[in-house]
Amino acid sequence: MPIRCSNRKDMLLTDAVTRAAQLLKEHRESIDRLDAILVYTLGERFKHTQAVGELKAEHDLPPSDPTREATQIARLEHLATEANLDPEFAKKFLNFIIDEVIRHHKKHQS
């Protein structure tokens, strides 16, 4: 029996929806894996900033180091451009992380 035109259209539509659902699923699986990388990398990064905080406290060094922070921002802006990310976002991201580092340090001091 030949497929009627309207049925065929429905089938094609269903195919497109199935294909889109499959693609959506695959992208989300990638996003979930990348989020795991981000969380574990942040965990590793905080381990180092905590060690830096302890070293600074031990040697009476100031907690904030504007020269280092300026170098970090310039470096991140450059990396962001290479990674096709908005450099403004990279700056916001570093500030977000630095705020958390400061919150950590305050928590350990109190």
Place this chain on the structure above:
Amino acid sequence: MPIRCSNRKDMLLTDAVTRAAQLLKEHRESIDRLDAILVYTLGERFKHTQAVGELKAEHDLPPSDPTREATQIARLEHLATEANLDPEFAKKFLNFIIDEVIRHHKKHQS
């Protein structure tokens, strides 16, 4: 000639400072490498969220998906605990990223 006590103390202090400076340098080098991982991983993540946005627009799906977001938050909280990160921070982090994704989508729509 024997080393005088005060000189010896100075030398030990200098040693400790040199050692601390070396440790600080090593931690900062690790932090810089981890920041490169974070920036490139975020670049990869935005590539996928952009594809998701395009798929949703193409198939008239709502841009926001509360069920998916709730699953992501629960998953990230679990990962954060495993990575010795504050789960509250992981939640803040995901919201920070989602805000940027929404900003991206709006920019592409306008």
